[in-house]
Amino acid sequence: xxxxxxxxxxxxxxxxxxxxxxxxxxxxxxxxxxxxxxxxxxxxxxxxxxxxxxxxxxxxxxxxxxxxxxxxxxxxxxxxxxxxxxxxxxxxxxxxxxxxxxxxxx
Amino acid sequence: xxxxxxxxxxxxxxxxxxxxxxxxxxxxxxxxxxxxxxxxxxxxxxxxxxxxxxxxxxxxxxxxxxxxxxxxxxxxxxxxxxxxxxxxxxxxxxxxxxxxxxxxxxxxxxxxxxxxxxxxxxxxxxxxxxxxxxxxxxxxxxxxxxxxxxxxxxxxxxxxxxxxxxxxxxxxxxxxxxxxxxxxxxxxxxxxxxxxxxxxxxxxxxxxxxxxxxxxxxxxxxxxxxxxxxxxxxxxxxxxxxxxxxxxxxxxxxxxxxxxxxxxxxxxxxxxxxxxxxxxxxxxxxxxxxxxxxxxxxxxxxxxxxxxxxxxxxxxxxxxxxxxxxxxxxxxxxxxxxxxxxxxxxxxxxxxxxxxxxxxxxxxxxxxxxxxxxxxxxxxxxxxxxxxxxxxxxxxxxxxxxxxxxxxxxxxxxxxxxxxxxxxxxxxxxxxxxxxxxxxxxxxxxxxxxxxxxxxxxxxxxxxxxxxxxxxxxxxxxxxxxxxxxxxxxxxxxxxxxxxxxxxxxxxxxxxxxxxxxxxxxxxxxxxxxxxxxxxxxxxxxxxxxxxxxxxxxxxxxxxxxxxxxxxxxxxxxxxxxxxxxxxxxxxxxxxxxxxxxxxxxxxxxxxxxxxxxxxxxxxxxxxxxxxxxxxxxxxxxxxxxxxxxxxxxxxxxxxxxxxxxxxxxxxxxxxxxxxxxxxxxxxxxxxxxxxxxxxxxxxxxxxxxxxxxxxxxxxxxxxxxxxxxxxxxxxxxxxxxxxxxxxxxxxxxxxxxxxxxxxxxxxxxxxxxxxxxxxxxxxxxxxxxxxxxxxxxxxxxxxxxxxxxxxxxxxxxxxxxxxxxxxxxxxxxxxxxxxxxxxxxxxxxxxxxxxxxxxxxxxxxxxxxxxxxxxxxxxxx
Numbered sequence: 013x014x015x016x017x018x019x020x021x022x023x024x025x026x027x028x029x030x031x032x033x034x035x036x037x038x039x040x041x042x043x044x045x046x047x048x049x050x051x052x053x054x055x056x057x058x059x060x061x062x063x064x065x066x067x068x069x070x071x072x073x074x075x076x077x078x079x080x081x082x083x084x085x086x087x088x089x090x091x092x093x094x095x096x097x098x099x100x101x102x103x104x105x106x107x108x109x110x111x112x113x114x115x116x117x118x
Numbered sequence: 119x120x121x122x123x124x125x126x127x128x129x130x131x132x133x134x135x136x137x138x139x140x141x142x143x144x145x146x147x148x149x150x151x152x153x154x155x156x157x158x159x160x161x162x163x164x165x166x167x168x169x170x171x172x173x174x175x176x177x178x179x180x181x182x183x184x185x186x187x188x189x190x191x192x193x194x195x196x197x198x199x200x201x202x203x204x205x206x207x208x209x210x211x212x213x214x215x216x217x218x219x220x221x222x223x224x225x226x227x228x229x230x231x232x233x234x235x236x237x238x239x240x241x242x243x244x245x246x247x248x249x250x251x252x253x254x255x256x257x258x259x260x261x262x263x264x265x266x267x268x269x270x271x272x273x274x275x276x277x278x279x280x281x282x283x284x285x286x287x288x289x290x291x292x293x294x295x296x297x298x299x300x301x302x303x304x305x306x307x308x309x310x311x312x313x314x315x316x317x318x319x320x321x322x323x324x325x326x327x328x329x330x331x332x333x334x335x336x337x338x339x340x341x342x343x344x345x346x347x348x349x350x351x352x353x354x355x356x357x358x359x360x361x362x363x364x365x366x367x368x369x370x371x372x373x374x375x376x377x378x379x380x381x382x383x384x385x386x387x388x389x390x391x392x393x394x395x396x397x398x399x400x401x402x403x404x405x406x407x408x409x410x411x412x413x414x415x416x417x418x419x420x421x422x423x424x425x426x427x428x429x430x431x432x433x434x435x436x437x438x439x440x441x442x443x444x445x446x447x448x449x450x451x452x453x454x455x456x457x458x459x460x461x462x463x464x465x466x467x468x469x470x471x472x473x474x475x476x477x478x479x480x481x482x483x484x485x486x487x488x489x490x491x492x493x494x495x496x497x498x499x500x501x502x503x504x505x506x507x508x509x510x511x512x513x514x515x516x517x518x519x520x521x522x523x524x525x526x527x528x529x530x531x532x533x534x535x536x537x538x539x540x541x542x543x544x545x546x547x548x549x550x551x552x553x554x555x556x557x558x559x560x561x562x563x564x565x566x567x568x569x570x571x572x573x574x575x576x577x578x579x580x581x582x583x584x585x586x587x588x589x590x591x592x593x594x595x596x597x598x599x600x601x602x603x604x605x606x607x608x609x610x611x612x613x614x615x616x617x618x619x620x621x622x623x624x625x626x627x628x629x630x631x632x633x634x635x636x637x638x639x640x641x642x643x644x645x646x647x648x649x650x651x652x653x654x655x656x657x658x659x660x661x662x663x664x665x666x667x668x669x670x671x672x673x674x675x676x677x678x679x680x681x682x683x684x685x686x687x688x689x690x691x692x693x694x695x696x697x698x699x700x701x702x703x704x705x706x707x708x709x710x711x712x713x714x715x716x717x718x719x720x721x722x723x724x725x726x727x728x729x730x731x732x733x734x735x736x737x738x739x740x741x742x743x744x745x746x747x748x749x750x751x752x753x754x755x756x757x758x759x760x761x762x763x764x765x766x767x768x769x770x771x772x773x774x775x776x777x778x779x780x781x782x783x784x785x786x787x788x789x790x791x792x793x794x795x796x797x798x799x800x801x802x803x804x805x806x807x808x809x810x811x812x813x814x815x816x817x818x819x820x821x822x823x824x825x826x827x828x829x830x831x832x833x834x835x836x837x838x839x840x841x842x843x844x845x846x847x848x849x850x851x852x853x854x855x856x857x858x859x860x861x862x863x864x865x866x867x868x869x870x871x872x873x874x875x876x877x878x879x880x881x882x883x884x885x886x887x888x889x890x891x892x893x894x895x896x897x898x899x900x901x902x903x904x905x906x907x908x909x910x911x912x913x914x915x916x917x918x919x920x921x922x923x924x925x926x927x928x929x930x931x932x933x934x935x936x937x938x939x940x941x942x943x944x945x946x947x948x949x950x951x952x953x954x955x956x957x958x959x960x961x962x963x964x965x966x967x968x969x970x971x972x973x974x975x976x977x978x979x980x981x982x983x984x985x986x987x988x989x990x991x992x993x994x995x996x
Contacts, residue, residue, distance in 0.1 A: 029151070029155070030151060030152055030155040031155035031156075031158055031159050034155070035159075044175075044178070046179060046182035046183045047152060047155075047156070047179055047182075047183040047186070048182070048183040048185075048186035048187075051149070051152055052186065067151060070154075074154035074155075074157050074158045077150050077151060077153055077154030077157070078150070078151055078154065079151055079154060079155070080151035080152075
């Protein structure tokens, strides 16, 4: 999940605030995500230094509340790249699923 | 994906505004952007999918995230609370003096409050130890003539109710009036209690230490004793099955020992079986008429759990017309059902079976507690508001950092609650000292209402006390927190030059003046009470009470006593009377002059010819009674000067040989003598109208005047002499002088002096602490001013005066208000006394002086210090 969040922050660029991130993720995963499911990891990522956050000026549309925007830090980008390379390594050189081996039936 | 499309106006009514606000309150400010997101999404969804779907979506978000929200809420609040505690603690440490003043002031009043709460809690706990206490009720009635409530009911009522109404599971019948002298092998003890039916032991849960619950109250002539009565009568002997005699009545067999240690409205030293009354043929005759039992019989019912009490009360009213009617209607206007546990502290009922504290006392005490709480809170308020300047910066900084007003309020309330809790700890220590003093008060002893120290260790009691303390803390902190949190950070942080504007000067003044007004009233009142007490104790009775023994005659005749005792060399004279003057009058006579119709109530005494010489009453005119003259016993009276005046005679000589009417006497009576006034009833009045009737055969007490200093040897001799008079009753005598001094009204006075003295002490203490706080504060804040004044040549004296001026004004105002107020309040209770001490203006001057002196002393500790500090030191720092 953390990876997806970081990626969506990346993707949304200057529009990366709570609601957009959640909507984007909901679209990506095809599930309607709850507030908690998104904000808890966001906060954690911020605390660990993968994300940076700042609050915008409050707008009327939001009942006078500000938006909290997120932006990837260098550490965040590094982490994403690392995850990607690890995954690519893991995905490469996989044998084809053949006749003598089939996925377990769940 | 573009979320923010062309902005459409969203009807604000469609927004779940309430929920959003709620979330805003609940969630930490850190998460407010989330609420914004939710709202934005909602608005967006309305546009794209319609209101219904938007709502659905919003709600689903809310519910799915609820556990997380709650967690956030809890952690945030705990964090903030811990922070408030930390800041509160730092503040208390930084201003130790102020904190101590606050803590002590609050502890003093809290301890009194807690004591009163303990007392009420204790009283509330009466009769709760019975397992079925919530199902037991008592039937009472309302009198149709007076409208008063009576605790009694006609004796047959219980059986009727049990028979006719299935919801009545059991009835307990009781009858008062089981008292007298009880004798067991040479030992006589006066005991009192009541008769109770067999069900008494099964319905109520009194512990039967010895004996069989089933049979203890079954047979006629059975009696249960309390451990105390057993000790008095039997010492350490085996008691069960022994026979004791009710002197002048019948024998009883002890069938059990009943524990009376639990708190209950029943008051007994022994209980006899109800069958004792019913089996007695004479009594049955008497009991057959319900009117005879109306004032002395009690009915308790054990009800079925599901009974609707109000409906049941309604149902039983028909018993009045069915069974308890007299020709002229009924004495009983209404039956009432009174739950067992609310017998104590209820509306006053006449003819109670034991001693019950009326509910009005509880209300009075609650009112009193509130006043004391207010005094303590005021102190806190005035001190905190006075220091507002010091705290304003803090408030400003907090607000700039994003604190809401509500969190500033919470912070200050946390602080006041902390102070209150510290005060609570102190007050518990104070209470340990106060409780025994309280229990020693005469009326507490008299009512058996002492508060057990062990109550302080019961968890639920501690809980109630702590809750009370926290409420007091919140209450005290309420105004200061609202006031302090109202500061505008921009103004406050810029620095305020005008101290006066911010430190609530008017409020501070009103509170201080109010406190001192109350203190002076309390001080003056307690001095007046004490003086009145001294006055009563020193009152001349109008007769000589020295060296007189007051002997109860019982079945011995006066002449027999006279014959025996007059031979004794120690005895000067013996006289008969009924009642004894000065011990609370019992008998009245309605007297009127032959011409006038105005009937005067006069205390009457039946005496013999030796009464006047024995008591050394001063006969102003006329003569004493003369046994030689037959007419004296039917038509001669001697009256007191007060009665003479009321009858319209100008001087004693004029009254002698005049005829008067006495309602109860058939003959027209002649005044043969007039005595000086004496204390007829009790010390509260020295000039009650009194009338002496010559009826030696009706006297019930012998007053024996011994020679000076012979009273103790004679009393010893009397013990030996009594058996030779062949009385069925034990010897009962008192020393008149001592008995008069033991008058309850004097003890109640001592109690009042103690209680009021303590309150006066606490109140002046709290007021002075408050003043001390204010003085410290103002001398700290006027340090520069003092320095400059000094440099410009002001002397120490002038400075002290300048600094104290403000307070002197306040005290002066308090004096001006309190003197008339205390004069008025005290005249209210003094009206009850015709025998008043003569209070001059000095009492008020003295009360005011004490308060002012203490106040000035308090202020001067600060002003002197401030005035003496070197200006160099004060002005250098900047």
